[in-house]
Structure formats: C-alpha cells, structure tokens
Amino acid sequence: MKKRKSVVANVLVILMSILWLFPVYIVFVNSFKNRAELYENMLAWPKSFSFEYYEKAMKKMKFFHAFGNSLFVTIISILIIVVLASMTAWMLVRANNLLSKIIFSTFVATMLIPFQTLMMPLMQEMGWIRDNLHIQMLDNRLGLVYMYIGFGASMAVFLYHGFVKSIPVSLEEAATIDGCTKFGVFWKIVFPMLKPTTMTVIILDVIWIWNDYLLPSLVLSSKANRTIPLSTFSFFGQFTIQWNMAMAGLTLTIIPVVIFYLCAQKYIIKGVAAGAVK
Structure with a gap:
C-alpha cells in the first residue's frame, strides 16, 4: 500500500513538473x-535548430549593452541591500526595546503593500525631487x-532579523572584551555567521531585480538605460509582433538567472528555515 502511494505521489510530481515547465518548452522551441x-x-x-533568430534578437535588443545595465543595477542594489539590511536587523535585535520592535513591525508591514498602489505617488515624488532638488x-x-x-529592504531585514536571534550574545561580548570595536564585532563575528541568510537574500533579489519589468518601465525612458526585460519589448510593435525573435530574446533573458539559481539554490531552504524558526 505504501509503495502504491509512493508511485502515485511520484507520478503526480512528474505531471506537475511537466505542467510547470510547459511555458518554458513553448518559449524554447x-x-x-x-x-x-x-x-x-x-x-x-522546429525543422532545424538554427541560431539565426538569436543573433537577430541580440542585435535588435542591443543585448550586451542591456545586459550590462541589468548587471549594474542588480549588483549595486543587492550589495547595498545586504549591507544595510544586515546591520539594521542586528541593531534591532540587540536593542530589543519598544522602539526597535515598532521599527521592525513597520518593516514587516510594508511587505504587505502592493507596488501597484505606490507606483503613481512614487513617480510623482521622484519627479518633484528632479524638478526641485x-x-x-x-x-x-x-x-x-x-x-x-527601498523596496527590497523590508524582506531582507525580516530574514536577517530571525537569523540574528540565533547568534549568541556571548560571542559578541567576548570579542568586545578582547578589544574589538562595534564595527569589528559586526563584520568579523556577526556578518560571517549570516552567510545562509545572505545567500537567500541575494538569490531572491537577483531573481526579482533581474526579471523585473514594471519598475524599470516607469523609471527608464531612454534606450541607453534599458535593462534586459525592457529591451525585449522592442519585438512587440503596435501592429505586429515578432514572436520568434521575442522568444529568443526571452530565452536569452532567463538563461543568466537560471544559471545563477542552479549554482546557489542549496542556500535557499537553509537560509529561509534558519530565519523563520527564530
């Protein structure tokens, strides 16, 4: 009986996996x-596997230029998010007072606000900063x-906050007694221990920022600043859509983030579990 249930479960998993990967198959072929x-x-x-449309798509998208823009935005954003969110979470945990709890609750609450409700006020505010400042x-x-x-800080602080609670205060006290400064305690003792959560934050934010279309479409208007998701829009005209080159462009778009995810996926469950239980 158990063996039969196991077979049924495996068949269901395979069928769900096929259903989940079906859109990827459509795009690829x-x-x-x-x-x-x-x-x-x-x-x-296809009758033949020719990379003709990939070459045309790369040329029309200005792929390497768009790739550089996406790489710049993704790397700089994630570096700053990791540094600021980890330090913020550490201070909130160690302070452990009413103010720190209010600040942390505010971070968590902002995770529940849909971006669609903020995008118009956000653009108006950014326009005001441009015109007046x-x-x-x-x-x-x-x-x-x-x-x-700003948008990535809340989730990062939430994940780091849970993990920092598992780090014994005695380690930090011992380092302080040995003459380590507050800055040194964080970077030499605390931050290296946050590696699982750091990898989780990096992976989730890479997938989000690299594939994001809505925010860049609101912020970036010139072709020189377009990221890869924005550059794929060049295949969708007013009256005609070049579906084959669009599919090639989409495939080129997802390949880097898939490779990155496959290389770093082992850290995801470890980091999320470590941050959630505490």
Whole structure:
C-alpha cells in the first residue's frame, strides 16, 4: 500500500513538473522557428535548430549593452541591500526595546503593500525631487537602484532579523572584551555567521531585480538605460509582433538567472528555515 502511494505521489510530481515547465518548452522551441512554422504548430519541434533568430534578437535588443545595465543595477542594489539590511536587523535585535520592535513591525508591514498602489505617488515624488532638488531620479540607473533598495529592504531585514536571534550574545561580548570595536564585532563575528541568510537574500533579489519589468518601465525612458526585460519589448510593435525573435530574446533573458539559481539554490531552504524558526 505504501509503495502504491509512493508511485502515485511520484507520478503526480512528474505531471506537475511537466505542467510547470510547459511555458518554458513553448518559449524554447519557438525561438528556433520562422514565423510560418510558429503559426502552423506552436507545440511541434522546429525543422532545424538554427541560431539565426538569436543573433537577430541580440542585435535588435542591443543585448550586451542591456545586459550590462541589468548587471549594474542588480549588483549595486543587492550589495547595498545586504549591507544595510544586515546591520539594521542586528541593531534591532540587540536593542530589543519598544522602539526597535515598532521599527521592525513597520518593516514587516510594508511587505504587505502592493507596488501597484505606490507606483503613481512614487513617480510623482521622484519627479518633484528632479524638478526641485535637481537630482536626476528618473531615467537614471542609480535612481532605479535607489528605489530597489527601498523596496527590497523590508524582506531582507525580516530574514536577517530571525537569523540574528540565533547568534549568541556571548560571542559578541567576548570579542568586545578582547578589544574589538562595534564595527569589528559586526563584520568579523556577526556578518560571517549570516552567510545562509545572505545567500537567500541575494538569490531572491537577483531573481526579482533581474526579471523585473514594471519598475524599470516607469523609471527608464531612454534606450541607453534599458535593462534586459525592457529591451525585449522592442519585438512587440503596435501592429505586429515578432514572436520568434521575442522568444529568443526571452530565452536569452532567463538563461543568466537560471544559471545563477542552479549554482546557489542549496542556500535557499537553509537560509529561509534558519530565519523563520527564530
């Protein structure tokens, strides 16, 4: 009986996996087809696997330029989020007073606010800063980084906060007795122990920032600043859509983040579990 249940469970897992990966299959096989093949049968394999449409897609997207923009925005945003969120969470845990609890609750509460309710006020505020303070927040990669830091801080602080609770205070006290400064205690003792949560934050934020379309579409208007998700929009015209090149462009877009995820996935469950139980 147990063996039969195990077989049924495995079959269900395989079927769900196939269903989940079906859109990926559609994107991949149609990226090699010409328009006639694509409209004839979307599910069939292409007659030949030629990288012609990938070359055309890369040229039209200005792939390497867009790739550099995405890389710049993603790396700078994540570095700052990791540094500031880890330090914030550590101070909130160690302070352990009413004010620190209110601040932490505020961070958690902001995770529940949908971005769609904020995007218009956000753009108005960034426009006001540009017009009155003469700081270019719109159509600027650093302005986009600034916004990602704000939107990514809440989840990062939440994850770090749970893990910091598991670190014994005695380690920090021993380091202080040995002459270590507050800055040294954090970077030499606390931060290295936060590695599982740091990897979790990095992985989740890489997937989010790299694939995000909505916020960059609101902030970046010039072609020179476009990220990879924005550059794929060049295949969608007003009257016609180049589906085969769009599929090739989408495949090129997801390959870097899939490779990154496969290399770092072992840290996800460890980091989330460590931060959730405490």
